[in-house]
Amino acid sequence: MPEVPIFERLCVIGFGLIGGSIARRAREAGLARALVAYDASDAVRTRVRELGIVDEVAETAQAAVAAADCVIVCVPVGAIAGVAAEIAPSLAPGAILSDVGSTKLGVIGALAAHIPPHVAFVPAHPMAGTEFSGPDSGFSALFEGRWVLLTPPAGTDEAAIGRIEAFWRGCGANVERMEAAHHDRMAAMVSHLPHLIAFTICNTAEGLEDESRREVLQFAASGFRDFTRIAASDPVMWRDIFLANREALLEMLARFTEDAQAMARAIRFGDAAYIERSVERGRAIRQSLIEQKQA
Ligand SMILES: NC(=O)c1ccc[n+]([C@@H]2O[C@H](COP(=O)([O-])OP(=O)(O)OC[C@H]3O[C@@H](n4cnc5c(N)ncnc54)[C@H](O)[C@@H]3O)[C@@H](O)[C@H]2O)c1
Numbered sequence: 369m370p371e372v373p374i375f376e377r378l379c380v381i382g383f384g385l386i387g388g389s390i391a392r393r394a395r396e397a398g399l400a401r402a403l404v405a406y407d408a409s410d411a412v413r414t415r416v417r418e419l420g421i422v423d424e425v426a427e428t429a430q431a432a433v434a435a436a437d438c439v440i441v442c443v444p445v446g447a448i449a450g451v452a453a454e455i456a457p458s459l460a461p462g463a464i465l466s467d468v469g470s471t472k473l474g475v476i477g478a479l480a481a482h483i484p485p486h487v488a489f490v491p492a493h494p495m496a497g498t499e500f501s502g503p504d505s506g507f508s509a510l511f512e513g514r515w516v517l518l519t520p521p522a523g524t525d526e527a528a529i530g531r532i533e534a535f536w537r538g539c540g541a542n543v544e545r546m547e548a549a550h551h552d553r554m555a556a557m558v559s560h561l562p563h564l565i566a567f568t569i570c571n572t573a574e575g576l577e578d579e580s581r582r583e584v585l586q587f588a589a590s591g592f593r594d595f596t597r598i599a600a601s602d603p604v605m606w607r608d609i610f611l612a613n614r615e616a617l618l619e620m621l622a623r624f625t626e627d628a629q630a631m632a633r634a635i636r637f638g639d640a641a642y643i644e645r646s647v648e649r650g651r652a653i654r655q656s657l658i659e660q661k662q663a
């Protein structure tokens with residue numbers, strides 16, 4: 369366990385699933401001496417005050433960051449650059465700015481213009497979440513045993529990276545560094561493509577003629593339910609991710625489409641060996657994930 373507190377005053381901008389989980393964990397584990405939050409939504413700020421997790425809920429983003437030695441931006445990817453522009457003039461000298469966005473290249477590019485020279489920017493992405501959102505959805509154990517990927521641009525202050533790493537370890541996470549472009553291709557495959565497919569299959573079911581649609585919803589057994597859990601996720605968040613990671617996502621979608629077409633062809637021509645091999649390979653990959661989790 370890292371020595372606590374890691375930060376004197378930690379500021380969370382955006383108090384949804386991820387911001388709320390960070391705040392809960394930071395409070396529980398004493399990772400920051402003081403916690404301050406800001407959210408653009410009046411209703412969310414009111415709820416955060418009721419929850420009593422943070423020491424202060426600021427009325428503006430500028431006021432929230434003013435005396436913070438670490439600011440973590442936890443808003444949808446498409447809103448991160450706007451928040452950075454809003455808070456940049458108020459960031460304290462020596463402060464660390466971080467984010468939790470699900471895509472990294474675009475976020476880093478959009479933020480570069482706004483970060484003052486006296487502030488270190490350490491981009492991060494916790495590979496943990498649920499299909500729920502909002503101030504009540506967070507929980508302190510969300511990051512326990514999960515990966516957090518750091519994608520600091522070359523030349524980022526090592527001490528700042530070390531403190532962000534210590535913070536995430538204090539949240540119970542494992543931390544790894546990687547290049548932002550590599551991160552985006554990997555995330556496209558393991559997270560963005562599965563969400564795209566889950567949303568799409570729900571739309572496909574919805575598009576069936578009335579009677580079949582009613583039956584799909586009535587008789588959906590565990591296959592459809594397990595497979596589409598993530599389709600309950602927030603539309604703004606996923607709109608932003610798909611648009612921000614366009615190239616990598618389209619590449620993975622093209623690969624997937626080719627593989628799906630190969631399967632369609634095998635089914636059409638009765639190629640039983642291909643079908644069995646393909647299912648076998650898929651099953652082995654899924655089983656290795658289960659073993660990894662148990663290890
Ligand atoms: N949900 C997940 O599973 C998950 C996992 C890892 C990373 N992420 C990333 O974390 C970020 C937050 O996701 P979440 O699931 O916590 O979302 P959420 O919808 O639960 O919360 C986002 C919050 O940001 C606030 N917000 C929006 N624009 C704002 C602005 N300009 N200024 C201040 N507040 C603003 C909203 O009011 C909302 O309360 C996203 O970038 C997402 O890609 C999400």
Ligand SMILES: O=C(O)C(=O)C[C@]1(C(=O)O)C=C[C@@H](O)C=C1
Binds near residue numbers: 494495497498560
């Ligand atoms: O478990 C879920 O519900 C999630 O969608 C979490 C999930 C994922 O795809 O694994 C979603 C987005 C992220 O950026 C990281 C994690």
